[in-house]
Amino acid sequence: MQLHRLIPIVLALGLTGCQTATDGLSTTAAPAEITGPAAGAIAGDMAGRFAEQAGSTNTPIKLHKDTSEFSAALEAALKRWGFAIVIDDKSASATEGPKPVELAYSIAAVDGQLLAKLTTETMAIGRAYSVSNGVATPASPLSLMKRN
Numbered sequence: 001m002q003l004h005r006l007i008p009i010v011l012a013l014g015l016t017g018c019q020t021a022t023d024g025l026s027t028t029a030a031p032a033e034i035t036g037p038a039a040g041a042i043a044g045d046m047a048g049r050f051a052e053q054a055g056s057t058n059t060p061i062k063l064h065k066d067t068s069e070f071s072a073a074l075e076a077a078l079k080r081w082g083f084a085i086v087i088d089d090k091s092a093s094a095t096e097g098p099k100p101v102e103l104a105y106s107i108a109a110v111d112g113q114l115l116a117k118l119t120t121e122t123m124a125i126g127r128a129y130s131v132s133n134g135v136a137t138p139a140s141p142l143s144l145m146k147r148n
Contacts (some may be wrong), residue, residue, distance in 0.1 A: 047077035
């Protein structure tokens with residue numbers, strides 16, 4: 001292969017891991033196999049760690065719901081920690097007080113474990129979980145990234 005044809009391919013591969021700022025965060029639905037107690041345990045743990053890092057529960061959370069058990073478990077866990085949940089743009093614009101913080105979440109199966117991640121514009125937290133017999137337990141320390 002000629003060098004001038006190889007350069008665009010190398011550049012494209014190098015940029016595949018880059019992200020650009022957007023107006024909103026994307027939400028990835030939880031895999032269907034995350035159900036019941038495992039979904040509740042992961043959502044509860046991640047909501048607790050999110051509350052510790054967020055510092056204040058006075059700011060409402062804008063959450064994009066899907067039909068997964070993890071989505072429902074995460075919403076319930078955040079409410080238990082005192083967060084008000086805003087689901088759609090109409091209720092977000094009608095809310096008096098602080099502007100809601102958009103919270104995106106994702107769960108991915110990686111090397112036999114589940115990697116859960118919660119992301120806002122200023123923070124991202126993640127943790128790996130082992131799931132055995134429908135029970136999820138943390139398999140890694142909490143990963144935290146804060147942005148200015």
